[in-house]
Amino acid sequence: MKESLDLESIARKAGVSRSTVSRVINDSPNVSEQTRQRVLAIIEQENFHPNAAARALVKRRTDILGVVIPTSSNVFLSDNNYYPLILAGLNDAIRQLDYAMLMWLGEVTQDDQHLMRKLSNPHLTDGLIFVSLPSDHPLYAKLGRLRQPFVMIDRPFTDVESTNYVSVDNVRAAEIATEHLIRLGRRRIAHITGDMTITDAYDRLTGYKNALRAAGLPVDDSLIIESTFNRETGYYAMQRLLPHKPDALFAASDTVAAGALQAVLEAGLRVPDDLSIVGFDDVDVATQVTPPLTTVRQPIRAKGEAAARLLVDLVNHRVSAPQHVILPTELVIRRSCGATATTSREVMSAQ
Amino acid sequence: MKESLDLESIARKAGVSRSTVSRVINDSPNVSEQTRQRVLAIIEQENFHPNAAARALVKRRTDILGVVIPTSSNVFLSDNNYYPLILAGLNDAIRQLDYAMLMWLGEVTQDDQHLMRKLSNPHLTDGLIFVSLPSDHPLYAKLGRLRQPFVMIDRPFTDVESTNYVSVDNVRAAEIATEHLIRLGRRRIAHITGDMTITDAYDRLTGYKNALRAAGLPVDDSLIIESTFNRETGYYAMQRLLPHKPDALFAASDTVAAGALQAVLEAGLRVPDDLSIVGFDDVDVATQVTPPLTTVRQPIRAKGEAAARLLVDLVNHRVSAPQHVILPTELVIRRSCGATATTSREVMSAQ
DNA sequence: TGTCTATTTGAGAGCGCTCTCACTATACCA
DNA sequence: TGGTATAGTGAGAGCGCTCTCAAATAGACA
Numbered sequence: 001m002k003e004s005l006d007l008e009s010i011a012r013k014a015g016v017s018r019s020t021v022s023r024v025i026n027d028s029p030n031v032s033e034q035t036r037q038r039v040l041a042i043i044e045q046e047n048f049h050p051n052a053a054a055r056a057l058v059k060r061r062t063d064i065l066g067v068v069i070p071t072s073s074n075v076f077l078s079d080n081n082y083y084p085l086i087l088a089g090l091n092d093a094i095r096q097l098d099y100a101m102l103m104w105l106g107e108v109t110q111d112d113q114h115l116m117r118k119l120s121n122p123h124l125t126d127g128l129i130f131v132s133l134p135s136d137h138p139l140y141a142k143l144g145r146l147r148q149p150f151v152m153i154d155r156p157f158t159d160v161e162s163t164n165y166v167s168v169d170n171v172r173a174a175e176i177a178t179e180h181l182i183r184l185g186r187r188r189i190a191h192i193t194g195d196m197t198i199t200d201a202y203d204r205l206t207g208y209k210n211a212l213r214a215a216g217l218p219v220d221d222s223l224i225i226e227s228t229f230n231r232e233t234g235y236y237a238m239q240r241l242l243p244h245k246p247d248a249l250f251a252a253s254d255t256v257a258a259g260a261l262q263a264v265l266e267a268g269l270r271v272p273d274d275l276s277i278v279g280f281d282d283v284d285v286a287t288q289v290t291p292p293l294t295t296v297r298q299p300i301r302a303k304g305e306a307a308a309r310l311l312v313d314l315v316n317h318r319v320s321a322p323q324h325v326i327l328p329t330e331l332v333i334r335r336s337c338g339a340t341a342t343t344s345r346e347v348m349s350a351q
Numbered sequence: 352m353k354e355s356l357d358l359e360s361i362a363r364k365a366g367v368s369r370s371t372v373s374r375v376i377n378d379s380p381n382v383s384e385q386t387r388q389r390v391l392a393i394i395e396q397e398n399f400h401p402n403a404a405a406r407a408l409v410k411r412r413t414d415i416l417g418v419v420i421p422t423s424s425n426v427f428l429s430d431n432n433y434y435p436l437i438l439a440g441l442n443d444a445i446r447q448l449d450y451a452m453l454m455w456l457g458e459v460t461q462d463d464q465h466l467m468r469k470l471s472n473p474h475l476t477d478g479l480i481f482v483s484l485p486s487d488h489p490l491y492a493k494l495g496r497l498r499q500p501f502v503m504i505d506r507p508f509t510d511v512e513s514t515n516y517v518s519v520d521n522v523r524a525a526e527i528a529t530e531h532l533i534r535l536g537r538r539r540i541a542h543i544t545g546d547m548t549i550t551d552a553y554d555r556l557t558g559y560k561n562a563l564r565a566a567g568l569p570v571d572d573s574l575i576i577e578s579t580f581n582r583e584t585g586y587y588a589m590q591r592l593l594p595h596k597p598d599a600l601f602a603a604s605d606t607v608a609a610g611a612l613q614a615v616l617e618a619g620l621r622v623p624d625d626l627s628i629v630g631f632d633d634v635d636v637a638t639q640v641t642p643p644l645t646t647v648r649q650p651i652r653a654k655g656e657a658a659a660r661l662l663v664d665l666v667n668h669r670v671s672a673p674q675h676v677i678l679p680t681e682l683v684i685r686r687s688c689g690a691t692a693t694t695s696r697e698v699m700s701a702q
Numbered sequence: 703t704g705t706c707t708a709t710t711t712g713a714g715a716g717c718g719c720t721c722t723c724a725c726t727a728t729a730c731c732a
Numbered sequence: 733t734g735g736t737a738t739a740g741t742g743a744g745a746g747c748g749c750t751c752t753c754a755a756a757t758a759g760a761c762a
Contacts, residue, residue, distance in 0.1 A: 006718055022720060047496055049472040054718035056404035058747045064453070073439045077432050078635070084435050088424045091456040100469060101417070103454045105442040118451060121400040123748095145398055158637065188736045225754060231639070284429070288582070357748055373750060381710060405748035409717045474718095666708045 003265045004302050005048050014042045025050055025186055056123075058274075060242065064103045065311060068333050073106045075195070078230035080255045080283040082300060085201055086131055086153060089304020095314045099126070100121070108139060122147035127311045132142055134197035149314040149321065155199040164308040164314060166325040168298045173329040174207025175214075177250050177278045177296050181329060182215045184339055186248035188222040192237045192260060193251035201229075205278065220244075226254060231285075234259025242267050248277055251270035254279035254286040257316055274336030282332055291335035298329045354542050356399050361494040361540060365393045369638055375615055376401055380639045407474075416445055416662060417476035424457045426546065429581035431606045431634040433651060440655020448663050450477070459490060467480040473498035478662045480504065485548035500665040500672065502658045506550040515665065517658040517676040519649045521551050524560025526565075528601050528629045528647050531682060533566045535690055537599035537627055544613060545603035552580075555631065572593075578607060582636075586612025593618055598626055599688075605630035605637040608644055612687070623689030633683055642686035649680045686695045 007025075016035060023031045024039040033038075038351045044049075056062045066219070067090055069076060069083060076083045087103075102125055108115055118124060120142055128150040133139060135157040143159075152165040169284065181189050194201030209219050222244050227233035234256035242260045244261070249264075251257035257279030263273060268277055271291055279286055283331035283346070306325050311321045315319045333339050356373045358376075359447045365372065374382045375390040375434050382390075393399075407413045418441055420427060420434060427434045438454075453476055459466055469475060469492055479501040484490060486508040494501070494510075514515060531533040532540050542559045545552030560570050573595050578584035585607035589600070593614070600615075602608035606629030615626055622628055622642055630637055633648035657676050664670045 007720095008718080018719085019721085020740085024721085032740060035740080047498075049468065049498075051474040051718050052472055053404045053407035053474055054628055055720075055746090057408055057718080057749085058746080073443070077439060077610070079434050081428050081432075081435075084428050084432075088428060091454070092424070095457070095466065097456070100475070101454050103452050105439060106446070115446065116401065121403055123400065123402040124451070147398075147400075208670065225499060231635075239685065251740055252516065284582075293717045296748095311739090318494070335480065359748080369749085370712055370751085371710085374711090377750085378722090383710060386710080402748050406750075407717095408719085408748080409750045411717080 005046060007050070010039065010042055012046055012047070012281065014039045016292075020338070021193045029035065036343055037249040038060070044181060053136070061126050061315075062124065063098070063314075064100045064102050064125045064288070065229035065308065066110075066119065066128045068104045068119065068215060069135075070104075070106070070108055070134065070139065071132055076105060076228055078232075078255065080253075080282055080285045082229070082253070082281060083131070084257075085283070085300040086304040089301035089306075090129065091304075092301075093305040093308035093312075097308065099308075099312065108137070111139065114141065118322045120146055126152070127315045129307050130206075130313055131171065132198050132200070134195070135199075137195050149311065151311045151314065152240050153303055153307045155203065157199055163322045164305050164310060164321050164323050166327070167199075168303070168308060168329045171207040172249065173296045173298070173331075175211040176329075177280070178208045178211035179215070180218065180249060180294075180333075180339070181248045181276055181278060182211065182277060184248075185338060187217060187221070188223065188244075188246045189217070189248040189250060190225070190241050190244070190246035192234055192241070192249065192251045192256050193198055193224065193226045194229045196226055198229075201252050204250075208250055210348050227252075231251045231256060231259035231262075235263045236264035239267075248276045249275060251277065251279050253296055254281045254283050256294070257336075258285045258289050261289055261293075272336055276335040276338050279336075286332075286334070293334055294334045294337035294339065296329050297332045299327050302327055358401070361393050361397060361399055364397070366391045370551055381467060381636065383622055385590065391644040393549055395671070412477050412666075415451045415453050415476045416659065417455070417470065417479040417664075418468065418482065419459075419479060419490070420482045420483075421457070421485065421490060422457055422483055423457075427456060429606065431604075431632070431636045433580070433604070433634055434482070434561065435608075436634070438657040439650035441480065441659050441671065442655075442659075443652075443685075444656040444659035444663075450659075450663065464486075467493065471497055471629070477666045478502070480658050483549050483551070486544070486550075486608045486653070487548050502662045502665065504658050505596070506554065506656055507552055513673050514596055515661060515672050515674045517654050517661060517678070518550075519654070519678050519680045521554035521556040522561065523530065524556040524631070524647045524649070524682075525601070526562045527558075527682055529559045529562035530566070531645075531684075531688065531690070532601060532627055532629060533562065533568065534645070535688060537626060538568060538596045539571070539574065540568075540599040540601060541576070541592050541597035543585055543592070543602045543607050544575065544577045545580045549580075552603050555601075562684055570680060578603075580604045580606060582606050582610035582613075586614045589614035590618075590623075593620075600626060602628065602629045602630050605632045605634050605646055607689075609636045609640050611638055612644075617699065623638045625689055627689050629686040630687075631681070637683075645690065646683055646686045647680050647689035648683045650678050653678055 007021045011018045011021045021039055024036050055188035127148050131153045155167045156163045194203050212219050225237040225245055227237045238260035251260055257277055264271055264275055279293040286293040286295045286339045310323055358372045362369045362372045372390055375387050375394045433494040474499055478499050482504045491519055506518045507514045544556050563570050574597055578588045588612035600611055602611055608628055615622055630644040631648035637644040637646045
């Protein structure tokens with residue numbers, strides 16, 4: 001099936017040397033147009049493809065970028081299309097930059113020796129992108145020994161300054177979302193967090209607290225419930241929150257907000273009349289629920305693209321580490337918060 | 352960053368030959384326990400990783416499988432989590448079999464030379480998996496020249512017999528869904544198709560028509576509308592269908608059904624009283640809408656797993672092509688069809 | 703103690719490419 | 733006409749591994 005066909009055989013057929021064929025393949029300018037055409041014709045005719053391994057061996061680069069999404073496949077699948085959007089962004093940029101994308105999904109356990117080896121093998125990929133690497137992840141410990149450049153999507157927990165990452169200003173965005181609720185007259189604002197091993201969730205909680213304090217409102221622990229980024233936990237979290245009579249909710253993601261909304265509605269309360277809701281992300285579900293969610297829009301796809309671009313720059317030494325890319329967010333007003341949408345949007349640019 | 356560290360240097364430090372280090376790395380039994388331990392210690396100490404390219408060059412395999420999802424990223428993202436589920440299945444099996452997954456997402460145009468080259472390069476991946484390759488896709492023409500084994504998820508349009516694929520019996524499943532509606536007394540059953548360049552959509556339409564004919568009902572073209580696998584097109588398709596007074600709908604996917612449901616509700620009709628709905632897939636959205644959807648459940652994740660396993664078997668010559676894997680489906684009765692759920696489930700095994 | 707077998711080790715070729723260096727052919731100028 | 737610059741080409745080494753084959757060593761037995 002994979003019959004042997006190498007530069008040498010193409011060279012023979014074209015009546016040139018291996019070197020010349022190599023030049024043609026690599027678009028070297030030092031080949032006469034005539035020779036180039038002849039060689040190209042033979043290559044096409046023979047359906048020849050240069051051996052990627054041989055090339056990688058001498059060039060010391062594979063033109064492959066590794067993408068690691070260590071999130072449990074449960075979350076990967078359930079948080080609406082947050083991860084698929086990240087993936088689409090990564091994919092688009094990686095393809096455009098003419099790299100290939102090697103992907104690992106799901107949990108990596110300490111004892112997953114094979115995978116760990118592959119991941120840390122500096123000869124398989126030219127660089128790595130980690131999406132939402134949780135603080136308690138075994139890979140965290142290995143990061144230091146990594147022999148290749150890497151970029152994280154979301155702020156890392158440790159070594160923040162020295163690590164390359166792409167994120168949004170979650171703290172400020174959460175402050176703005178919460179301030180919005182406060183401005184609407186809400187005083188008992190609850191918060192359902194995301195997975196607290198992910199900085200996004202951590203920072204949004206911080207922003208929420210900041211805003212309450214700044215407004216002179218108490219931070220009431222009974223109004224804060226930890227969950228993970230999915231609809232179901234959002235639903236149950238809200239059920240537990242309801243007895244404490246919140247008049248608003250800032251949810252760590254739209255999926256969580258959607259689950260919470262359902263719980264509120266089932267309890268016979270009206271949204272936004274009895275309770276305002278603000279989500280985060282602005283993914284599909286935000287507009288598919290009734291009432292549609294006021295939410296903090298973040299450029300999810302662009303996060304993927306930016307991370308891929310940054311990594312390629314790093315691989316090619318076009319920038320020097322560490323780099324921190326902070327993308328802007330925007331508060332999108334819809335019906336779930338109860339704001340009179342005279343100005344339908346409140347724009348915020350973080351950084 | 353990638354300092355040169357090869358077998359030779361490890362060998363020197365351990366006082367053995369390159370061959371012996373190679374044996375240790377490849378778990379060859381012909382190494383004394385003592386030597387193995389010594390070499391392993393040095394490898395760990397030096398943080399050594401064998402060069403994948405060099406290994407691939409001589410072994411003529413990369414242990415990488417390519418996954419191609421040529422669907423526009425629009426559909427990839429919008430059809431609920433169908434594609435992410437396929438991806439999760441592929442990922443799990445590929446990881447378990449100790450391969451790595453190279454992924455290409457999104458449309459591939461004819462002139463995307465770079466990508467076409469990479470895809471057909473038999474030295475980069477050991478095999479390829481195509482997910483829902485549309486009939487009009489430029490890759491279709493290249494399939495014959497491919498120098499590596501490949502598996503398709505979903506029945507191919509052409510060369511069905513000679514192609515390796517994993518699918519469900521969409522025709523039979525659609526027949527059962529439609530028969531169910533007929534049995535409930537529905538007579539004007541509409542159908543909203545999926546993307547007709549994908550066999551799934553094509554076969555479901557066939558099954559729908561088969562069932563009508565078998566029951567002696569007319570196949571009314573005004574009750575059939577073509578759409579793509581997403582919520583929005585489902586919504587608009589249903590709006591166009593409504594004037595023709597259907598009393599039931601069989602939708603090509605749950606996402607489509609969800610969009611259609613919204614249109615029905617907005618038109619002031621009741622589901623299932625005025626109109627029964629049956630979807631396909633049984634993804635999250637099926638239970639998130641009100642009323643929850645009666646639908647044909649297909650083992651999406653298992654399709655990915657089966658495809659990966661089959662490909663690995665093919666790569667290792669453990670089975671001979673062509674192989675056709677048909678997975679079972681199941682009609683799941685929920686509230687959208689109006690069936691009295693005495694038996695809450697009607698089980699069907701295709702093949 | 704020597705012979706035979708089994709186990710463990712090493713030497714060396716070669717996988718298919720790139721890249722440097724040297725060489726040839728052509729063009730240009732004085 | 734000779735000298736020099738330049739475009740185009742080829743030879744050959746070497747990237748880091750695996751794998752075959754032969755050699756060395758150890759173990760078993762008479």
